[in-house]
Structures are given as C-alpha cells and as structure tokens.
Amino acid sequence: MSLRDSLDLIRTVRPDAGTAALEHEIMAERASSLGAAEQRVVRAVAALAAAENDRDDRLSEARKVVWEYFVQRELVGFRRHNDVIQELSIPREVLVGLGAMTARRK
Secondary structure, three states: OOHHHHHHHHHHHOHHHHHHHHHHHHHHHHHHHHHHHHHHHHHHHHHHHHOOOOHHHHHHHHHHHHHHHHHHHHHOOOOOOHHHHHHOOOOHHHHHOHHHHHHHHO
C-alpha cells in the first residue's frame, strides 16, 4: 500500500485526519529547519567574535548566515527580527551589511 493509498483510506474514515497528519509533519520540519538555521547563526556570530586574522571572511559568512536565517523566518511567517537580533547578540556590523548583500543577489 502506497502513502497515497493510505492517505485516501484515512480520508475516507476521517476526512480531516489525512491532511492534519501531513500538516503536522510539515510544521515539525519547518521548526527543525528554523532551529538548525538559528544554530548556524549562533556559530557564525561566535566565530566572528573570536576572529583575529580572517575577520573579513568571518564577517561575510555571518552576514550570509544571518540573511538566510531572516529569509527562512519570514517564509514561516515571522516578519519581525528585533527579538532574535537581541537574543542571539547579532552585531550591528553584521546587520549593516545585509542590505548591500541582498542588493548583490538580485
């Protein structure tokens, strides 16, 4: 029996149950992915703070990772980033470069 057959059977018995299970899985995957992106930000910010020699590379990487995190947050509905900026201690020098970074990607 395929997944599609299983979902059809579930919908026959309980029409809302098939989509609810799938929506739950999607939400769990989104949360997991957002958590992983946040951890990448934490590591990039820590690496920037510890950088001595390759500071420009670390700053560039931090900007990239933070930009990707913000995009991912917006895709799941979080439009305001002020709380996570403060919570994750994202430096101003990282945030200042995000506008220029998005302009280059167009």
